[in-house]
Amino acid sequence: MRARDLLAAFPTITVNTPVLEAARLLAEQDLPGLIVVDERGRPASILPGTQVLRLAVPGYCQDDPALARVIDEQHADRFLDSLAGRTVRDALPRTPRELPIAAPEATVLELAALMARTRSPLVAVMEEGRLLGAVTLQALLDRVTGR
Template identity: 75%
Template sequence: MRARDLVIDFPTVSLDSPAMDAARLLADQGLPGLIVVDADGSPSSILPGTQVLRLAVPTYCQDDPALARVVDEAHADAFLRSLAGRTVRECLPANPRELPITDPDATVLEIAALMARTHSPLVAVVDGGRLLGAVTLQALLERALVS
């Protein structure tokens, strides 16, 4: 089985897309992450949903989880409001990792290795510079478990 057999259309965002829109897209479509594209429509990064949370969750709560418990429920429920006015660019790590991108001929094992190495729940599939879509961790596992 190859990437071309698992690829699905996948939503994209730009670096300047609002972070709140990205969070809504993740939630509304139940996505593990998003493909971030440059002005030419080529993948420039993968934005896992956890990176959006990293921007929204106060640093002091990330550094000391016990502090998250002392925040009252009303404020705790509204933490995503901190994404207002922020962009996808701000959600991405300062030091970019290897881009999880492959061609349509990649095998399931190659895709799995790329996901594991890059800690990415999805891999962008590109053919001749054109984004075909993505292979998600869920699709990969479902297919591999059937084999």
């Protein structure tokens, strides 16, 4: 099994995309993350859905989960409102990380190792400088578990 056998067309965003728009795309398409591309359409970063949450959830709630319990339900349900006016650039790590990019002939084990090493729920598949799509963690696990 190779990356080309598991890849699917995948939406892309840029660093200037509003992060609320990225959150909606993640939710509407049930995606684990998004591929952030540069002006040439090449992957520049991966934005996991958890990174969007990290930007939206107040730091004091991340540091002390008990504080999240004291927020009333009406306000707790609206925590994504804090993302208004922010872009994907704000959600990305300040220090660039290894990009999870693979060639179409990468094996399932190579993809799994890349996902594990980069802590990414998806791998961008590139050929000759062109983005072909992505392999998600779900697609990889479905294949290797026989689902």
